[in-house]
Amino acid sequence: MMTWSYRPWVNRLGYRYGPVIVVALVIFALWYLASIALNANWAFDKAKRQGITLSPVELVQDTWSQDKPRLPVPHQVAQEIWKTTAQKKITSKRSLIFHSWVTMSSTMLGFVFGVGLGVGLAVLIVYFRVVDMSVMPWIIASQAIPILAIAPMIIVILNSVGISGLVPKAIISAYLSFFPVVVGMVKGLRSPDQIELDQMRTWNASSAHTFWKLRLPNSVPYLFASLKIAMAASLVGAIVGELPTGAVAGLGARLLAGSYYGQTIQIWSALIMAAILAAVLVNIIGVAQSITLKRMGFVS
Amino acid sequence: MTNSTAISARDICLTFQTNDGPVHALKDVSLDIAPGEFVSFIGPSGCGKTTFLRVIADLEKPTSGSITVNGQDPETARKSRAYGYVFQHAGLFPWRSIAQNIKLPLEIMGYSKEEQEERSQAVLKLVDLEGFGGKFPWQLSGGMQQRASIARALSFDADILLMDEPFGALDEIVRDHLNEQLLALWRRTQKTIGFVTHSIPEAVYLSTKIVVMSPRPGRITDVIDSTLPAERPLEIRDTPEFIALSHRVRQGLRGGHDDLEL
Numbered sequence: 001m002m003t004w005s006y007r008p009w010v011n012r013l014g015y016r017y018g019p020v021i022v023v024a025l026v027i028f029a030l031w032y033l034a035s036i037a038l039n040a041n042w043a044f045d046k047a048k049r050q051g052i053t054l055s056p057v058e059l060v061q062d063t064w065s066q067d068k069p070r071l072p073v074p075h076q077v078a079q080e081i082w083k084t085t086a087q088k089k090i091t092s093k094r095s096l097i098f099h100s101w102v103t104m105s106s107t108m109l110g111f112v113f114g115v116g117l118g119v120g121l122a123v124l125i126v127y128f129r130v131v132d133m134s135v136m137p138w139i140i141a142s143q144a145i146p147i148l149a150i151a152p153m154i155i156v157i158l159n160s161v162g163i164s165g166l167v168p169k170a171i172i173s174a175y176l177s178f179f180p181v182v183v184g185m186v187k188g189l190r191s192p193d194q195i196e197l198d199q200m201r202t203w204n205a206s207s208a209h210t211f212w213k214l215r216l217p218n219s220v221p222y223l224f225a226s227l228k229i230a231m232a233a234s235l236v237g238a239i240v241g242e243l244p245t246g247a248v249a250g251l252g253a254r255l256l257a258g259s260y261y262g263q264t265i266q267i268w269s270a271l272i273m274a275a276i277l278a279a280v281l282v283n284i285i286g287v288a289q290s291i292t293l294k295r296m297g298f299v300s
Numbered sequence: 301m302t303n304s305t306a307i308s309a310r311d312i313c314l315t316f317q318t319n320d321g322p323v324h325a326l327k328d329v330s331l332d333i334a335p336g337e338f339v340s341f342i343g344p345s346g347c348g349k350t351t352f353l354r355v356i357a358d359l360e361k362p363t364s365g366s367i368t369v370n371g372q373d374p375e376t377a378r379k380s381r382a383y384g385y386v387f388q389h390a391g392l393f394p395w396r397s398i399a400q401n402i403k404l405p406l407e408i409m410g411y412s413k414e415e416q417e418e419r420s421q422a423v424l425k426l427v428d429l430e431g432f433g434g435k436f437p438w439q440l441s442g443g444m445q446q447r448a449s450i451a452r453a454l455s456f457d458a459d460i461l462l463m464d465e466p467f468g469a470l471d472e473i474v475r476d477h478l479n480e481q482l483l484a485l486w487r488r489t490q491k492t493i494g495f496v497t498h499s500i501p502e503a504v505y506l507s508t509k510i511v512v513m514s515p516r517p518g519r520i521t522d523v524i525d526s527t528l529p530a531e532r533p534l535e536i537r538d539t540p541e542f543i544a545l546s547h548r549v550r551q552g553l554r555g556g557h558d559d560l561e562l
Contacts, residue, residue: 195391198387199385199387202385203381203409204378206408213393213404214393217395220395297438298394
């Protein structure tokens with residue numbers, strides 16, 4: 001208790017960020033060690049061909065600076081990201097920002113499709129028992145199919161009817177992102193308790209009134225929780241959508257090109273960029289969530 | 301039906317079918333409530349007092365028997381907004397301010413914006429919450445929230461006010477205060493009030509008529525017309541008359557309702 005009253009502000013920061021920092025440091029340490037282990041073979045091969053033996057220090061130096069390592073180390077990835085973001089024009093095909101932008105646009109479009117579809121289905125499921133019974137199993141089944149198997153089909157079919165570019169990718173995103181929204185919104189729209197529904201009944205409220213004035217506002221906390229998952233799923237969908245098409249732009253295209261040419265550093269930098277993008281997008285929803293829920297009085 | 305009864309129930313039975321067999325929530329309940337009466341329903345859990353209130357409000361349908369509310373069947377009465385209902389929990393929506401919460405039934409009933417404003421102001425005054433309209437529910441104490449919920453039930457000016465243990469979750473001091481205010485409000489508005497409670501002093505203090513109920517099956521065991529004067533300061537609870545009434549209610553609750561010794 002003493003430590004709490006003593007410099008509580010500093011302690012609380014430490015309490016909050018301390019574990020995160022420790023975990024990050026452990027991950028980096030393991031990453032560097034794993035790089036040595038995974039890249040050592042190539043270093044030994046090179047040394048053998050040159051007829052030299054490597055000291056431990058030389059071995060470590062080599063494993064941390066190969067061109068096409070099996071596992072690039074964090075500072076190599078960081079350098080690559082720096083080169084392809086800050087030091088490239090945004091319009092350049094080699095700019096990661098450009099590729100992130102491409103992926104983000106289909107992520108956002110797919111997110112909007114997915115959320116719209118998800119909310120619409122949830123309303124139908126809550127209000128029509130028939131829809132609940134007939135459609136819900138299909139919704140669950142849809143998520144049991146591996147997206148990697150269905151993505152090329154969607155692209156091919158849409159291409160054959162003349163739809164290409166952003167929309168097919170967005171549809172794959174929507175395919176993944178509508179599901180958490182349906183599940184969350186069904187739960188949210190059903191969240192008012194019996195007393196609240198009885199109350200509306202005593203006022204002879206129509207079902208439209210009950211929907212707009214009770215069920216919908218009540219579902220907002222559930223909606224935001226779903227939106228976060230949906231956004232991350234949408235990003236995965238956009239990247240997956242870029243893989244099978246031989247797309248020339250987008251983080252998925254960078255991943256694919258990287259794997260064709262064994263450019264592991266490029267793959268990892270695209271992966272990290274995707275993670276950053278996901279973190280930013282999910283956090284934007286998180287901020288909107290805390291502002292909205294506070295304003296709506298769900299948290300005081 | 302004439303206007304001489306606000307609520308008239310004849311041989312109401314209500315049986316719930318459960319997995320453990322039928323539960324007789326109400327059996328042969330008959331009761332007349334005149335306009336302007338303050339009627340308390342008291343009894344142990346499972347005696348059907350809340351169920352009976354819900355039957356009046358058309359939130360439950362009786363299995364048999366007949367009931368009229370304002371001379372109409374309960375559904376018609378509900379649809380013509382014959383009553384305001386106050387639940388045990390204030391049930392205010394957290395995303396609406398107090399005034400907006402009070403306006404909610406008015407919005408649903410299609411009152412104009414001006415009238416919503418006028419009425420919400422008027423009922424806020426009636427429950428002593430003037431100036432709190434802009435606050436949000438979490439900014440108010442439990443007692444104030446419950447007063448806001450009463451204001452909401454009063455806002456559309458129904459003749460009947462049904463209250464299901466509205467002060468059950470509040471501490472005794474707040475409860476005493478709210479009881480006093482409720483009596484004053486009842487005298488001013490001349491509403492017919494149906495009030496469910498667990499508390500003998502609360503029932504005796506508030507009511508012109510006390511309906512004592514018993515469980516398994518839920519039924520009325522005694523109907524006591526209060527002999528207390530209309531004007532009731534809190535101190536009335538120390539008078540012999542009050543104590544005698546309380547005694548009779550207690551006897552009724554024990555099932556000794558033929559012992560009418562006062």
